[in-house]
Structure formats: C-alpha cells, structure tokens
Amino acid sequence: MPPLTVFPIEGVPEVREGDVLAELLVAAAQEQGTPFEPDDCVVVTQKVVSKAEGRVVPLDASDAGARRALIESESVRVLRRRDELIISETRHGFVCANAGIDLSNIPDGQAALLPVDPDRSARRIRDGIRAHAGVDVGVIVSDTFGRAWRVGLTDVAIGVAGLAAVVDLRGQSDAHGRELQVTEIALADEIAGAAELVKGKAEQVPATVVRGLDAEWFREGSARELVRPPAEDLFR
Amino acid sequence: MPPLTVFPIEGVPEVREGDVLAELLVAAAQEQGTPFEPDDCVVVTQKVVSKAEGRVVPLDASDAGARRALIESESVRVLRRRDELIISETRHGFVCANAGIDLSNIPDGQAALLPVDPDRSARRIRDGIRAHAGVDVGVIVSDTFGRAWRVGLTDVAIGVAGLAAVVDLRGQSDAHGRELQVTEIALADEIAGAAELVKGKAEQVPATVVRGLDAEWFREGSARELVRPPAEDLFR
Numbered sequence: 001m002p003p004l005t006v007f008p009i010e011g012v013p014e015v016r017e018g019d020v021l022a023e024l025l026v027a028a029a030q031e032q033g034t035p036f037e038p039d040d041c042v043v044v045t046q047k048v049v050s051k052a053e054g055r056v057v058p059l060d061a062s063d064a065g066a067r068r069a070l071i072e073s074e075s076v077r078v079l080r081r082r083d084e085l086i087i088s089e090t091r092h093g094f095v096c097a098n099a100g101i102d103l104s105n106i107p108d109g110q111a112a113l114l115p116v117d118p119d120r121s122a123r124r125i126r127d128g129i130r131a132h133a134g135v136d137v138g139v140i141v142s143d144t145f146g147r148a149w150r151v152g153l154t155d156v157a158i159g160v161a162g163l164a165a166v167v168d169l170r171g172q173s174d175a176h177g178r179e180l181q182v183t184e185i186a187l188a189d190e191i192a193g194a195a196e197l198v199k200g201k202a203e204q205v206p207a208t209v210v211r212g213l214d215a216e217w218f219r220e221g222s223a224r225e226l227v228r229p230p231a232e233d234l235f236r
Numbered sequence: 237m238p239p240l241t242v243f244p245i246e247g248v249p250e251v252r253e254g255d256v257l258a259e260l261l262v263a264a265a266q267e268q269g270t271p272f273e274p275d276d277c278v279v280v281t282q283k284v285v286s287k288a289e290g291r292v293v294p295l296d297a298s299d300a301g302a303r304r305a306l307i308e309s310e311s312v313r314v315l316r317r318r319d320e321l322i323i324s325e326t327r328h329g330f331v332c333a334n335a336g337i338d339l340s341n342i343p344d345g346q347a348a349l350l351p352v353d354p355d356r357s358a359r360r361i362r363d364g365i366r367a368h369a370g371v372d373v374g375v376i377v378s379d380t381f382g383r384a385w386r387v388g389l390t391d392v393a394i395g396v397a398g399l400a401a402v403v404d405l406r407g408q409s410d411a412h413g414r415e416l417q418v419t420e421i422a423l424a425d426e427i428a429g430a431a432e433l434v435k436g437k438a439e440q441v442p443a444t445v446v447r448g449l450d451a452e453w454f455r456e457g458s459a460r461e462l463v464r465p466p467a468e469d470l471f472r
Contacts, residue, residue, distance in 0.1 A: 004434050007239035080470040087470060095385040104419075144419075148384040148471035149331040151464050152402045152422025154429075156386070166388045183340075183380075185432070186388025193390075194430035196421070197449065198240050213433065228387045234316040234323060235384035235471050 004212040007034060008198045008205040009042075015206065017054040022128020025207050029133075034209065036135050039218050041163055041210040042125065043195035046143040047102055048206040049121045049159075050112040059111040061103055074099035074113055079236065090114060093227035094158060095236065096145045115141065118159025119222050126161040138163030138218050142192040148235060155196040157188035157223050164188075164217050165225040186226060187217060240448040243270060244434050244441040245278075251442065253290040258364020261443050265369075270445065272371050275454050277399055277446040278361070279431035282379040283338055284442040285357045285395075286348040295347040297339055310335035310349055315472065326350060329463035330394060331472065332381045351377065354395025355458050362397040374399030374454050378428035384471060391432040393424035393459050400424075400453050401461040422462060423453060 012028045015021065021044065029035055036042065050056060060066055064084065072078070075088035079095060089095050092114070102112040115121045122139040129137050141159030146152075157165060169183035191210050199205035230236050248264045251257065257280065265271050272278065286292060296302055300320065308314070311324035315331060325331050328350065338348040351357045358375040365373050377395030382388075393401060405419035427446050435441035466472050 003241040003243035004430075005239040005241050006430070082470060147422075149464055149469060150392070150422060150425065150462050152420045152425065152462060154422050154426050184388045186383075186386060186390050187433075189386065189388065190390055190429035190433055193426035194240075194242070194433060197423075197426055197430060197446075210433075226386050226388060228385055233385060234318060 002212050004194075004210065006194050006198050006208060006210050009034075009207040009209060010205060012048075012204075012206045015048040015051045017051065017056070019052045020128060021048060021052050022125045023132055025125070026129055026132040029209070036129060036133050036137055036209070037211065038135050039137070039211075039213065039215050040135070041138040041140060041191055041213055042129065042207055043140045043142050043155075043192055043210060044122075044125060044207045045199075045205075046100070046114060046118070046141055046158060047112055049115050049118070049125075049141050050102070053115055053121065055113040055115055056110050057113060058109055059103075060109060061111070070111065071099045071101060074101060089236070092118065092158065093224070094145070096143070100143055100145075100158070102143075114143070114158065119161065119224070120159075122159035122161035122223075136162065136218070138213075138221075140188050140192050140195075141223075142195060144196075154189075155192040157192045157226060160188050160221045160223045160225075162218055162221065163191075164219055164221045165223055167217060188221070188223065189226065238448050240430075240446065242430050242434050242444060242446050245270075245443040245445060246441060248284075248440075248442045251284040251287045253287065253292070255288045256364060257284065257288050258361045259368055261361070262365055262368040265445070272365060272369050272373055272445070273447065274371050275373070275447075275449065275451050276371070277374040277376060277427055277449055278365065278443055279376045279378050279391075279428055279446060280358075280361060280443045281435075281441075282336070282350060282354070282377055282394060283348055285351050285354070285361075285377050286338070289351055289357065291349040291351055292346050293349060294345055295339075296345060297347070306347065307335045307337060310337060325472070328354065328394065329460070330381070332379075336379055336381075336394070338379075350379070350394065355397065355460070356395075358395035358397035358459075372398065372454070374449075374457075376424050376428050376431075377459075378431060380432075390425075391428040393428045393462060396424050396457045396459045396461075398454055398457065399427075400455055400457045401459055403453060424457070424459065425462065
C-alpha cells in the first residue's frame with residue numbers, strides 16, 4: 001500500500017465573508033506546487049468556512065451573560081453545565097462545548113458560529129474544486145471537539161462531501177475466518193484528526209490535504225452518519 | 237512543513253506469547269525498505285501486544301454468562317449496559333465497550349485482554365527498537381474504542397512512550413494576539429487514528445509508522461495524560 005501523506009495548504013489569504021473558498025484553495029495548492037489530485041481529501045477548518053459564509057456575530061467575550069445567551073441560541077439542548085462551560089447539542093445533532101462557537105482567531109468582539117449546514121458547505125467546496133481544478137476530491141469541514149472520558153481535544157468532521165463519513169466493515173471476516181463484529185470506523189473523524197497533526201493551532205493553516213486514502217471510500221457521504229441518534233445514545 | 241507520511245509495517249509473522257515485538261518490527265521495517273528513523277512514531281495495535289504478553293484467555297464467545305463475567309472481572313466500574321453491550325471503566329481508567337476485550341483476529345475460543353500496563357508495553361517496544369535499530373522513536377499502543385454521541389469507532393492511544401500524549405497549547409496566542417483558551421490536543425489519539433487509515437481491519441497490519449511529526453512532541457509521555465479524572469468528567 002502506498003503511504004498516506006498529509007500536508008497543509010499554506011499561503012491562503014485571510015478569509016472574508018463572500019470569499020469562494022474553493023477558488024482560494026485551488027490557487028494556494030497550485031502556488032505551493034501541490035495541485036489537487038483525484039481522491040485527495042481536503043480538510044477545511046470550520047473557522048474559515050464560517051468566515052466565508054458570514055457566520056460571524058458580534059460578541060463581547062467578557063460579558064458572560066451574552067456569551068451564555070449566544071450559546072443557548074445555538075443549542076437545541078443543554079446536556080451539562082459547569083462554571084462557564086456548557087456542553088450542548090447543536091441543531092445539527094453535534095454534542096460539543098459552547099455549541100461549537102469559536103472565539104479564537106477571530107478579531108476581538110466577534111464569535112464564529114458553526115455553518116448552518118456544514119455538509120452543504122463541504123459540497124460547495126467540492127463542487128468549486130471540481131469547477132476550478134477539474135478534479136474530484138473528498139471534502140471534510142473539521143472542528144475541534146472535546147470528548148467524554150478522555151482529556152484533550154481532537155479534530156472531527158462536521159461536514160462531509162464526496163467521501164464516506166463512516167466505513168462499515170461489519171460482516172467482513174477477519175484473518176481467522178470469523179465474522180468481524182463491530183467495525184464501523186469513523187473514517188471522516190480519523191481523517192480530520194490526521195489533518196490536524198500538520199497544522200499548528202496559531203499558524204492559520206485553513207486546510208490540509210490527506211492523499212492516498214482508499215479509492216473505495218470516495219462516494220456520497222454526510223456528517224449526519226456520524227451523529228448517534230439520541231435514542232441509541234447511552235450518554236445523552 | 238514537510239508532509240506527514242503514514243505507512244504500515246507489513247510482513248510481521250503471526251505473533252505468539254513471548255515474542256519480542258521490537259525485534260519483529262525492526263526486522264519487518266528493514267525488510268520492506270523502510271527502516272525506522274529518529275522521531276518516527278510507531279503505532280502498535282493492542283492485539284499483538286496482548287498476544288506477545290500472553291494476555292489471551294480461553295473464552296467460549298457463545299456463552300453470554302462467561303463473557304459477562306470476564307468483562308466484569310476486567311472492569312472497575314460498569315457505566316451502562318444495553319443488551320449484550322457493557323460500557324465500563326477498566327483498571328487503567330479507560331472507558332470503553334466490553335472492558336476492551338478483543339474477540340476478533342484471535343483463534344476461536346480465546347479472547348485478548350488489554351495489556352496490564354500499556355505504557356510499560358510501549359516503553360518496552362521503544363527500548364527494544366533503540367536496542368535493535370539504534371534509533372529513538374515514539375511508541376503508541378492503540379486500541380479501537382467507541383465514543384459517546386458519535387457513531388463509529390476510532391483508534392486511540394492506550395499506551396504511550398517517548399511521545400507527549402497531550403500537547404498543551406494553552407496560553408499561546410493566536411494570529412490576533414489573543415490568548416488561546418483551550419487547546420489541549422489529544423495528540424496520541426489523533427496519531428493512533430491516522431495510523432488506522434492505512435491498515436485494513438482484516439489484513440493483519442500489526443503496526444504503522446507515522447513520520448514527520450513535530451520533533452518537540454517527542455518527550456516523556458503516558459497514556460494516563462489522556463484519562464480524564466472521574467471528578468472532572470461530566471459524563472461518568
């Protein structure tokens with residue numbers, strides 16, 4: 001199997017509302033000598049997607065009441081509160097801290113909300129890359145979430161296009177011919193996490209390419225595959 | 237930044253109790269023309285570590301009572317039960333299904349338990365690779381865990397040596413000079429997930445190399461960094 005490679009797309013200018021991300025990414029990838037190739041997976045951070053889509057709202061971060069109200073307005077259900085931290089479920093079904101509202105790398109006095117429909121955002125980028133570069137890639141919109149039970153954040157997929165979000169290996173047999181039991185792999189989350197390994201948090205890398213993934217994984221996909229239905233969730 | 241590359245170590249013979257994994261891995265990496273390099277991170281699956289350490293016990297998988305008893309004997313606390321599924325906390329502090337007991341890729345009638353001390357397992361492999369290949373690598377022992385709220389399994393780190401498990405970027409400032417709030421990254425989990433992307437579940441790839449990680453991340457580390465203390469855990 002050829003190695004997987006993971007590299008950042010650098011040199012993308014500061015993203016503003018109305019920018020066409022696909023165009024910026026195609027140009028930057030060309031510029032750095034790594035044009036997109038078929039079956040690349042392009043992982044784009046939520047922050048630049050939200051900026052391009054104008055999902056930035058004024059917020060005085062020192063005003064705890066305003067902060068709380070904004071988080072609640074972006075939530076359908078609050079799961080836990082501790083001090084300033086709110087763990088809630090967003091309209092998309094994601095469970096995360098502060099409804100995914102991002103206060104870092106945004107000019108002071110503003111907060112970036114999650115895209116309204118991150119799958120659609122991913123699809124738009126995918127369609128744009130096809131239009132501008134002539135190649136079919138998978139696209140993930142990634143965000144940084146905490147987890148239950150384990151310390152530390154990981155990047156996960158909140159939007160997916162042209163790629164399976166979950167790969168179901170159930171029913172394939174293992175090397176002993178026994179049927180594998182539960183092997184639904186959260187592919188898009190693992191790819192998003194891999195992408196984070198090459199982007200320093202403070203260095204404004206808006207997108208990363210993961211190259212060398214199994215060609216079979218490139219098909220219609222949605223981040224909704226990654227949302228466990230509340231009725232099946234033992235921890236909601 | 238040079239790209240990160242991720243590739244499997246293939247051609248490792250079936251692992252048996254008492255095998256010295258480091259020796260097998262060094263030989264296989266040499267054999268396939270990719271000898272270990274300094275600051276490689278070598279991700280070794282729990283299954284082969286458990287086999288080498290003799291953590292395999294007889295189990296009639298069709299005997300639900302025996303299965304349950306074994307899971308409970310490997311748990312310090314049961315968090316949830318649903319039908320055959322038990323979510324519990326292991327002695328190490330990991331929260332996972334069935335106490336991490338692995339029934340796949342093990343000859344029928346046997347089950348692989350988690351290593352007693354996966355950090356020590358990782359350290360032994362790291363020391364062995366230094367002894368046999370003369371290079372200092374980071375080592376992760378990985379296992380496949382489910383998550384709350386999200387569908388699908390991801391590979392995570394249950395043992396770590398020579399690598400930071402969590403990278404704390406708190407207090408560094410972002411591109412706008414604002415202090416970043418919470419950016420404790422679960423580095424070892426993201427590396428374990430990246431490693432899984434190149435190993436087909438049914439193809440017996442016992443180890444993967446992740447090459448090109450930030451040299452600063454290679455220092456003393458432990459998977460205990462990844463265990464959220466129950467008192468700080470809102471979901472235990």
